[in-house]
Amino acid sequence: MMQGSVALRIYANKLACRRGDRLLFRKLSLELGPGEACHVTGANGSGKTTLIRTLAGLNAPFTGTAQCEGAIGLMDERTGLDTEQPVGRALDFWFAIDGTSDRETVLDRLGLTSLIDVPVRYLSTGQRKRAGFARLLGQGAKVWLLDEPLSGLDTSSQELVRELIIEHLDNQGVALIVSHQSLPLPGLKTLAIEDFAAEPEHLP
Amino acid sequence: MILRLLKRDLAQFFPFSGGGAALPVIFFVAVAMLYPFVVGPDANTLSRTGGGVVWIAALLAAILPLERLVARDIDLGHFDQLRLRGVTEEAMMAVRVLAHWLSFGPPLILATFPAAALLQLDGPTLHLVLIGLLAGTPGLAAIGLMIAALTASLRAGAALSGLLLIPLALPLLIFGAGALARQDAASLGFVAAISLGLVALTPFAAGAAIRAVR
Numbered sequence: 001m002m003q004g005s006v007a008l009r010i011y012a013n014k015l016a017c018r019r020g021d022r023l024l025f026r027k028l029s030l031e032l033g034p035g036e037a038c039h040v041t042g043a044n045g046s047g048k049t050t051l052i053r054t055l056a057g058l059n060a061p062f063t064g065t066a067q068c069e070g071a072i073g074l075m076d077e078r079t080g081l082d083t084e085q086p087v088g089r090a091l092d093f094w095f096a097i098d099g100t101s102d103r104e105t106v107l108d109r110l111g112l113t114s115l116i117d118v119p120v121r122y123l124s125t126g127q128r129k130r131a132g133f134a135r136l137l138g139q140g141a142k143v144w145l146l147d148e149p150l151s152g153l154d155t156s157s158q159e160l161v162r163e164l165i166i167e168h169l170d171n172q173g174v175a176l177i178v179s180h181q182s183l184p185l186p187g188l189k190t191l192a193i194e195d196f197a198a199e200p201e202h203l204p
Numbered sequence: 205m206i207l208r209l210l211k212r213d214l215a216q217f218f219p220f221s222g223g224g225a226a227l228p229v230i231f232f233v234a235v236a237m238l239y240p241f242v243v244g245p246d247a248n249t250l251s252r253t254g255g256g257v258v259w260i261a262a263l264l265a266a267i268l269p270l271e272r273l274v275a276r277d278i279d280l281g282h283f284d285q286l287r288l289r290g291v292t293e294e295a296m297m298a299v300r301v302l303a304h305w306l307s308f309g310p311p312l313i314l315a316t317f318p319a320a321a322l323l324q325l326d327g328p329t330l331h332l333v334l335i336g337l338l339a340g341t342p343g344l345a346a347i348g349l350m351i352a353a354l355t356a357s358l359r360a361g362a363a364l365s366g367l368l369l370i371p372l373a374l375p376l377l378i379f380g381a382g383a384l385a386r387q388d389a390a391s392l393g394f395v396a397a398i399s400l401g402l403v404a405l406t407p408f409a410a411g412a413a414i415r416a417v418r
Contacts (some may be wrong), residue, residue: 072288079281
């Protein structure tokens, strides 16, 4: 790593991924640097989640390379929060691991202050999503991989998430956002995963 | 980091923390309580066969917590988030096998005292059972975690894991209960050796298993 300026990017080169024995997409290349965000669109089952998990290093690519440089914050439908614990305790586990110092600010920002003692399993989908965002903010990672960040959220929360993403980009963060909802952000790149879909007979 | 993980895993598994975690211990004592009713109160029969019953009860009690060991945290995305923070699957599973053993090994060993009273075990037998369980329960915990990780993605995983544990735990049972038959602690060395081997193997086997279902 370079001294001073830490390398920060999301990078894929001629990436092909498969799920089971089905090839989802191939020859997908993308590169995002500090302050840049990309909105990935595609139908259900087109490989959006697989792309995110491959970039995060959780799944191995079939061919090609995929990597993120910098600390990765992953936000998908699984929040990582212990459903048996109250929201506060479940978040504190991650805050302690990530060394979060601004706990109250984060909770307040996402409107979770009144929910602190409610067990995570009693939260609604949207509230759970907000708690997931609290974990993501507390982590302070520079690389955000967001899988359907808007699903299940009401309009005001969607607006909040949009603000959070803009702030993240203003702080020289980088974000890859998978969503089938439109996401009006300034300077947002888009990538339609169908453009890289593999024809069944066209195996690499 | 490791200590934080251990603390969380313990809070999740430990008896009396809610969530039915005390079930293995209650089950264990219940078997010891029912046995005299079934075979009759003859002290001779009880003390001759009681040690073996304690072993069987311990083995069956080890099956009960398996369901909660791994599958839930996969569903939560807990392991994914830890992986992104640079914790290896092997480290997660090493912590978990320790937490799992702490949550059911020592409680079972303590519960052996009331069980021994119910089964009218004599002093030397109780002694052998206690040492045997101390040597054997880490092995049971290790087998349990391996099976829980391997079956985590299966729909009928919970039912299957019980069936898988029994044959794998057989060596522990044979040497552990064998020591009682001959009133000789020598074979408990084998129990300890098998246990250690299993504990050493588990982080790698279980770690590979949760990587594979990701």
